[in-house]
Amino acid sequence: MASISGAFSPSSTLLRPRRHQSVVFSAFPFRRLRPPQSIADLSRSSSPSYPSSSTNNSLKPGSVCPVEKDPKKLWDRYVDWLYQHKELGLFLDVSRIGFTDEFLEKMEPKMQKAFQAMKELEKGAIANPDEKRMVGHYWLRSPHLSPNTYLKDQIEKTLDRICEFAEAIISAKIKPPSSPAGRFTQILSVGIGGSSLGPQFVAEALAPDNPPLKIRFIDNTDPAGIDHQIAQLGPELASTLVIVISKSGGTPETRNGLLEVQKAFREAGLNFSKQGVAITQENSLLDNTARIEGWLARFPMFDWVGGRTSEMSAVGLLPAALQGIDIREMLVGAALMDEATRSTVVRENPAALLSMCWYWASDGVGSKDMVVLPYKDSLLLFSRYLQQLVMESLGKEFDLDGNRVNQGLTVYGNKGSTDQHAYIQQLREGVHNFFVTFIEVLRDRPPGHDWELEPGVTCGDYLFGMLHGTRSALYANDRESITVTVQEVTPRSVGAMVALYERAVGIYAALININAYHQPGVEAGKKAAGEVLALQKRVLAVLNEASCKEPVEPLTLDEIADRCHAPEEIEMIYKIIQHMAANDRALIAEGSCGSPRSVKVFLGECNVDEMYA
Numbered sequence: 001m002a003s004i005s006g007a008f009s010p011s012s013t014l015l016r017p018r019r020h021q022s023v024v025f026s027a028f029p030f031r032r033l034r035p036p037q038s039i040a041d042l043s044r045s046s047s048p049s050y051p052s053s054s055t056n057n058s059l060k061p062g063s064v065c066p067v068e069k070d071p072k073k074l075w076d077r078y079v080d081w082l083y084q085h086k087e088l089g090l091f092l093d094v095s096r097i098g099f100t101d102e103f104l105e106k107m108e109p110k111m112q113k114a115f116q117a118m119k120e121l122e123k124g125a126i127a128n129p130d131e132k133r134m135v136g137h138y139w140l141r142s143p144h145l146s147p148n149t150y151l152k153d154q155i156e157k158t159l160d161r162i163c164e165f166a167e168a169i170i171s172a173k174i175k176p177p178s179s180p181a182g183r184f185t186q187i188l189s190v191g192i193g194g195s196s197l198g199p200q201f202v203a204e205a206l207a208p209d210n211p212p213l214k215i216r217f218i219d220n221t222d223p224a225g226i227d228h229q230i231a232q233l234g235p236e237l238a239s240t241l242v243i244v245i246s247k248s249g250g251t252p253e254t255r256n257g258l259l260e261v262q263k264a265f266r267e268a269g270l271n272f273s274k275q276g277v278a279i280t281q282e283n284s285l286l287d288n289t290a291r292i293e294g295w296l297a298r299f300p301m302f303d304w305v306g307g308r309t310s311e312m313s314a315v316g317l318l319p320a321a322l323q324g325i326d327i328r329e330m331l332v333g334a335a336l337m338d339e340a341t342r343s344t345v346v347r348e349n350p351a352a353l354l355s356m357c358w359y360w361a362s363d364g365v366g367s368k369d370m371v372v373l374p375y376k377d378s379l380l381l382f383s384r385y386l387q388q389l390v391m392e393s394l395g396k397e398f399d400l401d402g403n404r405v406n407q408g409l410t411v412y413g414n415k416g417s418t419d420q421h422a423y424i425q426q427l428r429e430g431v432h433n434f435f436v437t438f439i440e441v442l443r444d445r446p447p448g449h450d451w452e453l454e455p456g457v458t459c460g461d462y463l464f465g466m467l468h469g470t471r472s473a474l475y476a477n478d479r480e481s482i483t484v485t486v487q488e489v490t491p492r493s494v495g496a497m498v499a500l501y502e503r504a505v506g507i508y509a510a511l512i513n514i515n516a517y518h519q520p521g522v523e524a525g526k527k528a529a530g531e532v533l534a535l536q537k538r539v540l541a542v543l544n545e546a547s548c549k550e551p552v553e554p555l556t557l558d559e560i561a562d563r564c565h566a567p568e569e570i571e572m573i574y575k576i577i578q579h580m581a582a583n584d585r586a587l588i589a590e591g592s593c594g595s596p597r598s599v600k601v602f603l604g605e606c607n608v609d610e611m612y613a
């Protein structure tokens with residue numbers, strides 16, 4: 001994880017005193033076939049063969065892969081391959097993925113190699129060679145499996161501290177200093193990527209209707225988005241616990257969110273440090289800031305836990321516990337799933353089944369996208385969570401041997417049946433570049449609340465019908481799918497699903513021989529963003545110098561670029577000027593933005609001090 005340099009505190013602002021607000025840019029020019037009669041009809045309605053995509057997967061036999069359509073044989077396949085985890089109440093159906101016996105046989109040695117790699121990883125091998133790190137998220141729910149007692153104690157101690165702290169906040173043993181409510185009522189979580197997606201998913205999935213503390217998120221450096229969250233809190237800012245989450249402790253978006261929130265606290269006359277909590281690695285910029293400023297609490301992020309697999313660390317557990325979610329149950333669910341997914345028998349290991357299906361469906365090269373469709377509103381954010389877990393882990397340019405492979409597996413989806421009214425049309429009939437994962441929840445509502453909205457049929461029956469209708473309709477058109485079924489959305493089942501996908505990603509990464517635990521590609525965008533901001537500072541310095549002349553010297557974009565010694569950056573300079581002009585910065589641009597060569601720029605105010613700085 002990259003970090004930004006400098007103190008985790010406000011830097012000198014780029015905003016200048018304004019003489020004129022006048023920005024004189026002229027107006028910016030930027031300025032269905034017959035419906036089938038029944039589900040059985042659907043299953044019979046289309047061609048018996050399945051044209052495979054153009055692939056380089058030599059394990060797929062031939063160019064045509066038959067997908068079983070005979071209802072009797074399909075039922076046999078369903079029964080034959082159905083996986084059930086009794087204690088977790090979880091089923092996995094892979095019968096609608098067309099893998100063949102020949103494929104399984106050819107995959108077996110690769111699968112065994114992957115199991116071995118996972119075993120070594122769990123024992124503490126440096127499974128992330130680029131960053132020379134161990135990969136230990138599995139220890140978080142089974143501390144006794146940690147490679148040494150120091151790590152075991154760290155995990156256990158942190159978990160106890162999380163539970164104690166959450167209890168003290170909820171019971172108002174720890175109170176905000178100046179809230180009329182006399183207790184914390186809100187959580188504002190500031191973090192991005194793996195430091196936000198898990199907590200967002202779990203909050204949506206598991207928070208009770210009336211949680212002890214309600215949670216909201218700042219997960220971007222969009223000032224309007226931040227303003228919106230703070231405005232929504234209103235006077236409740238006084239009873240808001242701000243949890244700043246960043247493994248590296250230096251992610252710019254998170255730093256900016258913190259600075260914006262701290263400003264809101266100052267303006268409301270509140271003492272941020274009495275309401276701030278940091279979750280980060282020891283001695284990170286954020287950790288040091290929190291320590292020096294005397295924040296309410298600090299919780300550790302461990303070096304050997306990656307952001308996208310941090311849901312069972314303080315990152316996910318603290319916000320969950322504060323919302324009244326049973327985090328020990330989440331951990332039990334994950335630990336039970338971990339146990340099941342250590343099996344080296346493919347058909348008895350749900351994560352192995354998943355990864356094997358991904359390999360089949362996407363030819364081991366990501367040739368098809370994974371559409372994740374939970375038929376349950378509370379699981380809406382599962383696909384978003386999986387997007388990072390899967391795509392940041394598997395989307396790699398090079399394999400572990402340094403070969404260019406450009407691997408990955410695209411994940412998208414929201415929820416059913418909602419998405420049936422949006423893009424399922426294309427899935428059924430359009431470009432065949434995906435496979436689906438349905439997430440089915442058997443329990444519609446808590447017991448005692450159901451009613452029949454027409455004779456013999458409940459609202460939940462409709463949802464059930466939509467799921468299975470879509471599954472059948474897609475399959476009838478040769479669109480493959482996996483179905484994960486859970487009894488209910490509970491802390492235990494959510495913990496199990498997180499663990500299931502974490503392991504499936506790990507196994508799949510081993511199958512395709514890539515490092516799933518680094519993210520070198522993310523750094524390029526961060527570095528380029530830093531360069532844009534550095535260029536903006538140079539542009540401002542050049543404009544300042546020209547604006548201090550008597551008379552003021554308006555500059556063309558070419559002149560600015562030359563004086564910045566960056567003629568190749570002229571387009572970026574144009575975008576910088578455009579952005580500043582749109583935001584009432586002390587900058588005067590004449591001409592038409594539609595004709596960039598006509599634009600002349602100067603500053604509304606000359607800053608002599610800065611010229612000699």
Ligand SMILES: O=P(O)(O)OC[C@H]1O[C@H](O)[C@H](O)[C@@H](O)[C@@H]1O
Nearest residue numbers: 193194195246247248251307522
């Ligand atoms: O937790 P942080 O260090 O702030 O990182 C937040 C996110 O930043 C990055 O861009 C990484 O690619 C993600 O894996 C990470 O989750």
